[in-house]
Amino acid sequence: SAVISQKPSRDICQRGTSLTIQCQVDSQVTMMFWYRQQPGQSLTLIATANQGSEATYESGFVIDKFPISRPNLTFSTLTVSNMSPEDSSIYLCSVVRVGTDTQYFGPGTRLTVL
Amino acid sequence: AQTVTQSQPEMSVQEAETVTLSCTYDTSESDYYLFWYKQPPSRQMILVIRQEAYKQQNATENRFSVNFQKAAKSFSLKISDSQLGDAAMYFCAYRSAMRGFGNEKLTFGTGTRLTIIP
Numbered sequence: 588s589a590v591i592s593q594k595p596s597r598d599i600c601q602r603g604t605s606l607t608i609q610c611q612v613d614s615q616v617t618m619m620f621w622y623r624q625q626p627g628q629s630l631t632l633i634a635t636a637n638q639g640s641e642a643t644y645e646s647g648f649v650i651d652k653f654p655i656s657r658p659n660l661t662f663s664t665l666t667v668s669n670m671s672p673e674d675s676s677i678y679l680c681s682v683v684r685v686g687t688d689t690q691y692f693g694p695g696t697r698l699t700v701l
Numbered sequence: 702a703q704t705v706t707q708s709q710p711e712m713s714v715q716e717a718e719t720v721t722l723s724c725t726y727d728t729s730e731s732d733y734y735l736f737w738y739k740q741p742p743s744r745q746m747i748l749v750i751r752q753e754a755y756k757q758q759n760a761t762e763n764r765f766s767v768n769f770q771k772a773a774k775s776f777s778l779k780i781s782d783s784q785l786g787d788a789a790m791y792f793c794a795y796r797s798a799m800r801g802f803g804n805e806k807l808t809f810g811t812g813t814r815l816t817i818i819p
Contacts, residue, residue: 618805629792629809630746645806677744683805688734688796690807692746 591693610680615660618683636663670700707810722778724793732798741789
């Protein structure tokens with residue numbers, strides 16, 4: 588598996604502000620994804636982070652709300668913009684290593700919006 | 702679109718006993734992957750086991766094994782000799798074997814919370 592880190596691990600934010608979450612992997616990966624897990628719920632894919640190009644968003648998620656960057660093969664950021672209490676969730680990045688078909692997850696970022 | 706169903710929101714088992722968690726899925730594809738992930742209170746999603754649909758042999762990882770019934774679209778997880786550290790949410794997930802156009806994404810079930818009784 589890959590070693591995946593996320594920063595911050597948790598944060599408490601005020602309504603209307605933005606938070607950027609970082610995901611760093613210790614080796615090159617083919618794909619990176621961002622998921623949201625609302626309280627007591629399963630995981631929902633937000634978008635696929637594409638290296639050097641715009642992310643591919645799932646239905647119900649838009650770039651203005653969740654801008655994503657992936658400047659290289661080992662790093663990606665997810666920004667949660669103009670936050671509201673409904674954005675309170677765990678945000679997880681996942682990766683697929685070169686030569687595999689399995690997704691491995693980062694430790695997650697627990698976001699609380701007041 | 703593929704769907705994954707976990708019909709057991711909660712399960713409990715005595716320590717050292719065996720428990721089986723159920724998962725069914727719906728797909729029109731013939732080649733795909735199925736996974737079980739574990740999420741303890743620490744919230745880290747941990748891969749438990751992986752099954753490739755074209756393989757008839759059921760996957761096994763130590764105390765964890767699956768019963769993969771392709772025709773029935775069923776993928777249950779058996780945990781033998783349950784330990785306190787097995788307590789967690791367990792998610793079943795599906796992934797297409799096709800590449801590109803978003804096929805690599807995982808579709809998750811709603812999860813089963815497993816409690817281990819000492």
